[in-house]
Amino acid sequence: MAGFNTAVTGLKAASTDLDVIGNNIANSSTVGFKTSRTEFGDIYATAVVGAGSSNVAGSGVTVSDIAQDFQAGTIEFTNNNLDLAINGSGFFQLDDGQGGTTFTRAGAFQLDKDGFIVSKSGKFLQGYGLDDQGNRLPIGNLAVSQKESPPKATEDIDLSFNIDSREDPTTLTFPYDKDTPASFTYSTTVRTFDSLGNEHTIKYNMVERRPTKDVYSVTTASTAVRISGVTVDPTDGFSAAEIASIEAADSRIDGATLSYSGGVMSFEIKAKYSDYGDVVIEDVSGTPTDITPAPTERDANEVRLYDLAVPSAAQSPATIDVSGVSIVVTDSMSELDMANTIQAREQEILDRNPAIESVSVIDAGSGNYQISIRFKAEQGNINPTSYPISITPTGYTGMSLNSTVDGDNGFQGMYRLYAYLNGTELLDIGKVEDPGEPGAPAGNTEVGPILLEFNPSSGLLRGINDVTFTSGATAPSITVSGADPANNATTITLDLTGTTQFASASIVKSSTQDGYTKGDLIGVSFSETGEMVASFSNGQNQDLGVVAIATFENQSGLQPSGDTEWTATLTSGDAIVNPPGTGLNGTLRSAALEQSNVDLSAELVALIEAQRNFQANSKTIETQNTVTQAILQI
Structure with a gap:
């Protein structure tokens, strides 16, 4: 009787359904697991003659498909940055090292002994490598290739501060001494690093110009002298052109007077910036020892x-x-x-x-x-x-x-800026060698202070080292030389943009520098867009690669291959690989795992239904057997 075969197909189908449900329940805690459901189809015997007749009892049931549900599971956060979850569509791509490629949503990764990121089954996570410029390389095994961060010498310092305009420069002790705080107005220190990663400091001392002027008076029997490199001959008068030449040669000079009588010349030079550097005065032979006047100081008052x-x-x-x-x-x-x-x-x-x-x-x-x-x-x-x-x-x-x-208010808002390596060694920060110094090429710089000039009305910085600019605009950079004991070729660019002279406490408003010491790897993390970032003990971060995410035209066509992995088939189509967050790809979550999407409540209800179906088919066989026995007893 056909009824026996029909009931047997029902028992087989119900048994398969119980197997699928049991597998779902067993994997309810498996990371990245996707639940399956059993899909059935009825069986009808067909014949050439009489085909299509509605008077066909049917031949039972068959399992037409065991379909997987790729709905995302709940994302739970962990304490391991190598635990990854995809928030959205896509799969991690794995390589077994022998040419086999599988795909998974289970992101519980770890590092192997060689620094490669591998799954629990030992397969390599795939991603894009990065070259030195940050450009993406072809897809390959992702690895933590950098175990340390090399040191970098400081090359840029951005420093801005406020100097209290209420400070009285007349109270400063004279002469200036870097070790005497009472001789300078304000001081601040910036940390730096040399080419080997050794830490140093640069101390900046600001000395406000006192309301004074330096005056030179010289008497000499020479018929000519050289002032800041400009030769003047008093025998034909001290012309306006000669004064202009001296002032053009040395920006510190703002005037000169001269008299000549009986072969003896006397002159006075008024220097703009007291304590900034001596004006070089020499005879025409170029020997400054003949006449070396020391400046005397006078008040700037008229x-x-x-x-x-x-x-x-x-x-x-x-x-x-x-x-x-x-x-x-x-x-x-x-x-x-x-x-x-x-x-x-x-x-x-x-x-x-x-x-x-x-x-x-x-x-x-x-x-x-x-x-x-x-x-x-x-x-x-x-x-x-x-x-x-x-x-x-x-x-x-x-x-x-x-x-x-004559009066001179050029002292207002004027400061001498000194820089010291480790608080002791005076640095070259762009001070032009005094004009007229023997053997000094024009434009060379030397150790010593430079000048900062503030607008006395607005308090905004408007001049650095005799280079003026619009108050409050971007300041010209200052080049600091000699601050890297490990490499004399290293220079530091100092930017003082934003520095002010307001009537408030002297403070550092911002201070940054780009150097750092050697660092060791302390961890790896991932961004939402897949960048794998290595963190080092020196505070630096480095992008090592980008995780690849694979999608399919028909993910339902993927073939389960165990270990919560799938392989591509002709039905699924080839993998389309892109970084996370691009196109329809989901974003990446670090220190998170996607849990199983099994709904235990629904599975338990389905289990009851499968059990009922199995029992009902068993009852069909029992009934058929009773009928058969009744026939045999006729």
Whole structure:
């Protein structure tokens, strides 16, 4: 009877269903496992004659397919960076080293003894290597090839700071000494590394320029001298062209005067930047030992000195107007009386003229006295017509200008910047050799300070080493030489952009440098887009490769091959390999594993259904047997 065969096919199908469900339940904790389901098809006997008749009982059931469900499982995070999960579609590609390629969603990887990333079954994870420029190489075995990071010498320093503008440069001790904090305004230190990875420091000392000027006075019988490399001959007069040549040759000089009488020449040079470097003065033979004047220092204030004259009886009383303050003098006064009378009105003069610092009496000897009007240093060189002295009656010259010492406010916002390797060795940071030094090629640099210039109105940096730029703009770089004891050819580029001089505490606003010491491998991690990044103990990271993700036109056509792996078939098509996150590829999660997608609740219900089907088919055989026995008993 056909019923026996039909029931047997039902038993076989139900038994297969139980096997599939049992396998799902057994792998409910298997990383990367994909659940399967049993798909059935009915069996009908066909014949040429009578085909298509509806009066066909059928021949049973067959298992038409065991289909896999590639729905993603839950991603759970771990403490191992080599545990990988794909958040989305795709498979990891594995190579067994013998030409076999499989695909998996189980990302529990580890390093083998040679540094290759392998699966639990020992197969190599595939990915793109990277060349020195970061370009992708052909797909191959991913490996942690870098076990250490070589040292790198510091080549770039970005440093910005604020110097408190409220600091008073007149309180600095003189001369400057790197080991005397009271002699400099502000100091900060930056860590650096040499070519061998040794750590060093560069200490930067900033010294605000005091309101002074350096003045040179020389007397020589020579008919010509050389000043900062420029030869001048006083016998034909000290021309404006010669002054311009000296100022052009040496940016530190802002003026010169000269006199020549009886074969003896005397001259005075006023240097812009005190304590920055001596102006080179030599005779025409080029031997500076003949005349080596040391600069003397004077205040940068403008000072006007006035002679006094007592009015005659015909002129008395007379009025002297000192910049808006009227003072009456008479013929009964002496010059000392006049001087004291004017000096007694000092406070009124100061109140009406904020630019004036003081009014004082000078004893010129022989009963003669003078009035000295001293202006504030920050006022600089004042227009001769400013702050006039007027006298009545007309023709009376009771207070006449004797001499003027020009003012200079060029000290405002000016700092000398020194750099020291490890706090001791003075470095070359671009100071141009003093013009006129014997044997010094033009444009060469030497160890010593350079100049920083701030806009006194805005507090923004506007000049470095005599190179000016728009306040607040990107500052020209400073080249630091000699800061790498292991390699003298190494230079450091120092960027001070953002440095300011505001009325707030002196602080470092930002400080970065690009050097580092040797580092050892401490770990490997992966980015969402698949980059494998090695981390080293020196704080550096290096991309070692990119994980490859494979997708298929028909992933349902993949053939299970064990160890939670699949192989490609004609039905699935060839693998399409790309980095994670490109196209429809899922992104990568490091320190995470995709769990099995088995739903235990659904599987247990299905188990009951499969058991019921098996029992029902068994009952069919039992019934058929009873019928057969009844027939045999007829």
